[in-house]
Amino acid sequence: MRAIQVRKTGGPEVLEFVEDLSAPEPKANEAVIKLSASGVNFIDVYQREGRYKVVLPYVPGQEGAGVVNAVGPGVTTVRNGDRVAWAGSLGSYAEYAAVPVERLVPIPGGVTDQQGAAAMLQGMTAHYLSHSAYPLKKGETVLVHAAAGGVGLLLTQMAHNIGACVIATVSTEEKAKLAREAGADDIILYAQQDFEEETKRLTGGNGVDVVYDSVGKTTFEKGLNVLRPRGYMILYGGSSGPVPPFDLITLSTKGSLFVTRPMLAHYTAARDELLMRAEAVFGMIASGKLKLRIEHTYPLPEAQRAHRDLEARKTSGKLLLMT
Numbered sequence: 438m439r440a441i442q443v444r445k446t447g448g449p450e451v452l453e454f455v456e457d458l459s460a461p462e463p464k465a466n467e468a469v470i471k472l473s474a475s476g477v478n479f480i481d482v483y484q485r486e487g488r489y490k491v492v493l494p495y496v497p498g499q500e501g502a503g504v505v506n507a508v509g510p511g512v513t514t515v516r517n518g519d520r521v522a523w524a525g526s527l528g529s530y531a532e533y534a535a536v537p538v539e540r541l542v543p544i545p546g547g548v549t550d551q552q553g554a555a556a557m558l559q560g561m562t563a564h565y566l567s568h569s570a571y572p573l574k575k576g577e578t579v580l581v582h583a584a585a586g587g588v589g590l591l592l593t594q595m596a597h598n599i600g601a602c603v604i605a606t607v608s609t610e611e612k613a614k615l616a617r618e619a620g621a622d623d624i625i626l627y628a629q630q631d632f633e634e635e636t637k638r639l640t641g642g643n644g645v646d647v648v649y650d651s652v653g654k655t656t657f658e659k660g661l662n663v664l665r666p667r668g669y670m671i672l673y674g675g676s677s678g679p680v681p682p683f684d685l686i687t688l689s690t691k692g693s694l695f696v697t698r699p700m701l702a703h704y705t706a707a708r709d710e711l712l713m714r715a716e717a718v719f720g721m722i723a724s725g726k727l728k729l730r731i732e733h734t735y736p737l738p739e740a741q742r743a744h745r746d747l748e749a750r751k752t753s754g755k756l757l758l759m760t
Contacts, residue, residue: 498529575600730754
């Protein structure tokens with residue numbers, strides 16, 4: 438089968454396109470999926486770089502959608518021909534992937550395979566951030582960094598739909614327009630404005646209830662400074678690099694703050710929670726309450742270009758590899 442393989446960690450150049458990799462055979466409690474589309478995400482970059490450890494060699498990709506092609510012994514929950522999507526199982530940068538059946542969710546009518554692949558990781562991430570890691574309430578104020586990114590646009594929409602006031606940071610006027618269309622109430626162009634000063638001004642010095650930070654190194658410290666007392670810093674990514682170590686007493690001096698570094702895997706570990714989140718996200722898409730922005734699709738051999746575009750932060754929305 439055609440696939441992308443990583444034999445050593447490093448930059449995008451380590452993503453090798455191969456045409457003769459053996460297709461997987463389903464084991465017990467697995468199904469083999471013929472992929473239609475595979476999502477491209479920052480976790481793929483972290484694994485490729487070696488920041489998140491993966492046994493080499495491996496086929497990257499944590500998210501995909503397609504049709505069940507074969508099932509392993511004892512599998513009764515899915516059957517050949519079912520349309521399914523998943524996140525959190527490695528191997529989607531390929532024509533076929535073997536996926537544990539407990540990670541598969543059905544794609545409902547009204548949702549395409551491309552939407553299914555685009556929504557699983559980023560959509561469920563936005564859902565757990567806004568509904569569980571910090572359950573947003575109507576009238577609260579949030580700061581969303583990288584608000585025109587893949588998760589950022591979905592998170593901004595969900596926060597807006599809940600009734601929260603959203604302050605969004607973006608890099609360009611074009612991305613500001615996208616964030617505002619997604620429901621952002623105030624926009625901060627971080628390349629031109631100091632987001633700490635602007636957030637304090639916009640909140641009258643009171644600070645925000647929660648900061649959703651996927652940027653990390655360049656935003657974390659100032660993000661702590663814009664939280665209200667007992668506010669929440671939710672660090673869910675590090676596109677600018679990892680946050681340096683810091684003394685936890687800092688949290689008390691800045692107002693008894695809370696900090697969490699969550700992962701989607703821990704918010705979808707139980708089968709019932711996975712289905713709840715996936716069904717909620719797919720329901721929002723089907724009803725029109727959540728609009729996906731699939732910015733670009735790439736043929737599978739162009740995985741290197743997809744990673745370079747993602748890392749350069751040239752994108753605003755979802756990137757897909759088409760198999």
